[in-house]
Amino acid sequence: MQAKAYPAWAQSTLYDQAALDALYRVAFRFVLMSLVYLAFGVSLGGLIFLGVRIPIFIHAHLNLYGFLLMFIFGMAYKLVPPMFARRQQLFSLRLARLQFWLANGGLLGMIGAYALHLEATALGVGAMGMAVAAVWIFVLNMGLTLNGSNRGMPDG
């Protein structure tokens, strides 16, 4: 992908603007998807409130994993590396991108499997594995980002 050109005065030797832009695009996608899940999750809550028989699992996970977690993923990718990491770099942009697809595919697959009573099938287990792996990857990526930010810093 073509790196965005910045005027010389806006360039810094401290960080790689193209890498930051790429990371912010991942963050943006997470936040965007979180809003989609919130709209659907809350609407399903309204229907359940009115007595429509929709599994609570679907409403709860659209709101908690879909909205809250995805929003946190997006905001963390946007805010944490600049806050703590030296040179403002995330440990791995590739892992962040992979995590985006695992989280979304995993959540939607898990909800589909639950709705169709297919939890104990390859679809259900695979989707659940993707959703859990997405969280582990996030924890690892953030943990290594924080760890890297300490390298070379004075103790204390």
Ligand code: HEM
């Ligand atoms: C206007 C918005 C919402 C409405 C109308 C709504 C409605 C409901 C209803 C009717 C239930 C089922 C209660 C029952 O019969 O046991 C429920 C459960 C639940 N909702 Fe919502 N909800 C809304 C927003 C949210 C949000 C924003 C979240 C999370 C961020 C959320 C998380 C949950 C969870 C975790 C449960 C399961 C609770 C349990 O089974 O113990 N809901 N909601």
